[in-house]
Amino acid sequence: MKSTWLEKNTFHYSEFNDLDRLVEEKQRKNLKISLCLPTLNEEKTIAKEILIMKSELMTRYPLLDELVVIDSGSTDKTREIARAYGADVYEATEILPDLEPFKGKGENLWKALYVTKGDIIVYLDADIKNIHHRFAYALLGPLILFDNIKYVKAFYDRPIAIGKSKIRPTGGGRVTELVVRPMFSLFFPELTQILQPLSGEYAGFREIFEAIPFPIGYGVETSMILDIYEKWGLDVIAQVDLDRRIHRNQDTRALGKMAFVILMTFINRKNKLGLIDLKEDLFNEMIQYNLVKNEYKPDIFQIEGHERPPIIEIPAYREKFKK
Amino acid sequence: MDSYLDKLPEFVDTIKSIKETIITNIVLIGQIPAPTFKEKRRTSVFMERLADFHVDECTTDGYRNPIGIVKGTSETKPPIFVVAHLDTIWGTDIDHYYTIKENSITGAGIMDNSIGVGVLVSLPEIFRKLNLRFESDIVLAGVIQSLGKGNLRGIRHLLKTWSTPIRGAVCIESNELGRLNYYADGMTRCEIDCNISTINGWEHKFKPNAILILNEVINQILKLRLPQRPRSRVIIGKMSGGFKHGMIANDARLGFEIQSNSDKMVKSISNNIKDIVEGISHEYEVELKLKTLSNIHAARIKFNHPLVKSTVDVMKKLGLTPISEPSESELSIFLSRKIPAVTLGITRGENYQQTNAMVEIEPMFKGIAQIIGVIMAIDSGVCDEEYLA
Structure with a gap:
C-alpha cells in the first residue's frame, strides 16, 4: 500500500487561514466558487451556516461567489429562513423538472451542479451546530493553492450532541469504523488513508463532479470517493482536519439504514468495475424488527438505489455550460 | 451633540447592513463555554476576532482580560472604556450552540452576555462602516471573572492597574433594551x-x-x-x-x-x-x-449628570424609554473609582439565564446605535465636567 499520500495530502485548517492569500490566488486564477447546502428540515442550523459564511467569506473576504440552498421539500421553515438570510434557495424538484424527480441528498448535490456557476463547488451539510467559516475556507485552500488537487474531503474529531443540552466529548463515525473502513481495508487499502470518507463536507472542481454519477441517497459520499479514485487516482484527493464538528446524534436503527445503503453502493460499484462477480442482483430491502405486543414485526426500509448519471451527459447541462 | 443625535436613526440602518458580521461575532464567541474562572478559550477567540478586525492594539492585561484599543485622533484626551463581561453561569457540559431563526437567537448564555460580547467585538467594524473617528482611544474590554464568586475581579484589576485617567465608560449587557443604569447599590x-x-x-x-x-x-x-x-x-x-x-x-x-x-x-x-x-x-x-x-460599594452619578442626560437624549432620539434601576455590575467599579459610566442593554428577550434563553434580533440594531451615540457623547466631552455626585 502506498502510504505517502496520508503525509503529503493531509492538511490542517490552520494552514489556510490567511484568507487574503486565498482571495488573491483565487482572483489570479480567475476562479468562481459556489457554496451549496443540501437541506431537509434544517431550520435549527441553516441560518447560522448562511450568516457565518456570508459574513466571513463573502462580505469580509470575497472567497465565495454564491451561496445556494437545495432543499428536498422541508416541511419546517428551512426555506423561509434561508431566503430571509439571503441564500439562493431552490427546491430540488424545480431544477431540471423534465427529469424524473428523486428525493435524497445525492439528488440535491447533483442538481446543484446545474444551478451553480462556480468552477469550484463546496458542499457542506446543513446540520453543523458548531459551524465556522473554516469549514469552507479550509476545503478551498488545497484546491486554490495546489494545482494537482481537485477534490478535498473534511475530517475531524466528531463529538456528538446527546440528550437535551449535554455534549459528549468524543464519538460518532460509527458507520465509518464498522462498515466503510473494513470494506476499504478489504478491497482498496489505499483508501483507508481517507480518515472520514463519510464526512458530508467536501469541495472540488466542477470538471470532477460533472463527470461522475451521483447516487441519490446516503451512498453519495462513498461512491464519489470510489469514482474519483478510479478515474483520477488518489493524488488528486486531499483531506483537511477541520478540528471538531458537532452534529445531531442518530440512533442505531438509522445508522443501520445508512450502512445498508453504503454497502449497497459499494458492492454495486465493485460489480460495475468488474472487481467482484455477483451471481444475482442484490435485494433492495433493509429489514429491521420491532417488538410490538410481544410479537416481532418487520420494519422494512426499501431503497430504490437510483443513481444520477454524470451530469455532463445531460443535454440541458451541456447547453447551459456550453460543453 | 445635536448634530450626531440627528444621525442616530440612520445609523440603525447602516448597522443593520452588517448584521451578518455582528451575528457571526455573537455566535462564534457566545458558543464557547466560559463559566466564571474558565474563560480562557473565549478570551482567545475574543482576541482573534479583534485582531481579525485590524484593531490598532490587541492585548491582555496582567489578569488576562482581553483588550482591543481603537486609536483616537487626540494624544491628550483620556480613553473611553466600553466593557462587557465574558463569563457565563453555564458550565462546559452545557450545549452552547445557538439556533437562529428569522428574528431570534436561542441558546445558553445568549442573554447574559453573548450579545453584549459579540457587539463589543463588532464595534471596530461598526465604527468603520459608520465612518466614525473619535478623539479618545476607545478601549474595548471583555472582562473575566465577573459573575458570582468572580466578584468583578476582572474589571477591578483592569481599572486598578490602568495607569492613565479614564474619560468615561459604557458597560454593555445583552438584556434589556431600554435599561439605563447609572447607580449601583x-x-x-x-x-x-x-x-x-x-x-x-x-x-x-x-x-x-x-x-x-x-x-x-x-x-x-x-x-x-x-x-x-x-x-x-x-x-x-x-x-x-x-x-x-x-x-x-x-x-x-x-x-x-x-x-x-x-x-x-x-x-x-x-x-x-x-x-x-x-x-x-x-x-x-x-x-x-x-x-x-x-x-x-454603593456608588452613583446623579440623574442630572451630563452623561446620564445625554444618554437619555440618545435613547429618546431612538424612540427608547429609559428605565433605571440599581445595577451591581462592572458599572459599580467604574463609579466607585469616580469614573462616569452607564450600563445599557442591547435587545429584548425571554428565559433569562435559562438554557433556552432567546433574544430578538431586530431591536439589537437600535441597541447598538444607542451605544454608539453614548460613546459619541462622551467623546464630545459630557464627562469632562466636574464630577457631580
Whole structure:
C-alpha cells in the first residue's frame, strides 16, 4: 500500500487561514466558487451556516461567489429562513423538472451542479451546530493553492450532541469504523488513508463532479470517493482536519439504514468495475424488527438505489455550460 | 451633540447592513463555554476576532482580560472604556450552540452576555462602516471573572492597574433594551453552610435537620426591621441541601444578598445576620458557617449628570424609554473609582439565564446605535465636567 499520500495530502485548517492569500490566488486564477447546502428540515442550523459564511467569506473576504440552498421539500421553515438570510434557495424538484424527480441528498448535490456557476463547488451539510467559516475556507485552500488537487474531503474529531443540552466529548463515525473502513481495508487499502470518507463536507472542481454519477441517497459520499479514485487516482484527493464538528446524534436503527445503503453502493460499484462477480442482483430491502405486543414485526426500509448519471451527459447541462 | 443625535436613526440602518458580521461575532464567541474562572478559550477567540478586525492594539492585561484599543485622533484626551463581561453561569457540559431563526437567537448564555460580547467585538467594524473617528482611544474590554464568586475581579484589576485617567465608560449587557443604569447599590453576597455531624454524638438527643436550621435562619432574617431609607433589602436567592426524601438533611446551603444604597446599612444588616447565625449555631449546637462571597460599594452619578442626560437624549432620539434601576455590575467599579459610566442593554428577550434563553434580533440594531451615540457623547466631552455626585 502506498502510504505517502496520508503525509503529503493531509492538511490542517490552520494552514489556510490567511484568507487574503486565498482571495488573491483565487482572483489570479480567475476562479468562481459556489457554496451549496443540501437541506431537509434544517431550520435549527441553516441560518447560522448562511450568516457565518456570508459574513466571513463573502462580505469580509470575497472567497465565495454564491451561496445556494437545495432543499428536498422541508416541511419546517428551512426555506423561509434561508431566503430571509439571503441564500439562493431552490427546491430540488424545480431544477431540471423534465427529469424524473428523486428525493435524497445525492439528488440535491447533483442538481446543484446545474444551478451553480462556480468552477469550484463546496458542499457542506446543513446540520453543523458548531459551524465556522473554516469549514469552507479550509476545503478551498488545497484546491486554490495546489494545482494537482481537485477534490478535498473534511475530517475531524466528531463529538456528538446527546440528550437535551449535554455534549459528549468524543464519538460518532460509527458507520465509518464498522462498515466503510473494513470494506476499504478489504478491497482498496489505499483508501483507508481517507480518515472520514463519510464526512458530508467536501469541495472540488466542477470538471470532477460533472463527470461522475451521483447516487441519490446516503451512498453519495462513498461512491464519489470510489469514482474519483478510479478515474483520477488518489493524488488528486486531499483531506483537511477541520478540528471538531458537532452534529445531531442518530440512533442505531438509522445508522443501520445508512450502512445498508453504503454497502449497497459499494458492492454495486465493485460489480460495475468488474472487481467482484455477483451471481444475482442484490435485494433492495433493509429489514429491521420491532417488538410490538410481544410479537416481532418487520420494519422494512426499501431503497430504490437510483443513481444520477454524470451530469455532463445531460443535454440541458451541456447547453447551459456550453460543453 | 445635536448634530450626531440627528444621525442616530440612520445609523440603525447602516448597522443593520452588517448584521451578518455582528451575528457571526455573537455566535462564534457566545458558543464557547466560559463559566466564571474558565474563560480562557473565549478570551482567545475574543482576541482573534479583534485582531481579525485590524484593531490598532490587541492585548491582555496582567489578569488576562482581553483588550482591543481603537486609536483616537487626540494624544491628550483620556480613553473611553466600553466593557462587557465574558463569563457565563453555564458550565462546559452545557450545549452552547445557538439556533437562529428569522428574528431570534436561542441558546445558553445568549442573554447574559453573548450579545453584549459579540457587539463589543463588532464595534471596530461598526465604527468603520459608520465612518466614525473619535478623539479618545476607545478601549474595548471583555472582562473575566465577573459573575458570582468572580466578584468583578476582572474589571477591578483592569481599572486598578490602568495607569492613565479614564474619560468615561459604557458597560454593555445583552438584556434589556431600554435599561439605563447609572447607580449601583452597596451589596454583600453571602452563603451560609450548615453541616450536621453524621456521627451520633452525646450532644444531640434528636438529630437536627440542616434544612430546618437554615429555615430558622431565614425566619430570623425576615424578622429584621429594614429601613425604607436608606433603601435596603435582603434577597434570599438560593437554597440547596439534603440527600433524599426520607432522610434528615445533614447539609444545607443558603445564598443571599444584602442590598442597600448605603454601605453603612449593608454593614449593619450584615452584622445582624452574623449575630443570627452565631446565635442559632450556639442554641442548636450545629456548625453554621457564614461566608462572604463578594462586596460592592454603593456608588452613583446623579440623574442630572451630563452623561446620564445625554444618554437619555440618545435613547429618546431612538424612540427608547429609559428605565433605571440599581445595577451591581462592572458599572459599580467604574463609579466607585469616580469614573462616569452607564450600563445599557442591547435587545429584548425571554428565559433569562435559562438554557433556552432567546433574544430578538431586530431591536439589537437600535441597541447598538444607542451605544454608539453614548460613546459619541462622551467623546464630545459630557464627562469632562466636574464630577457631580
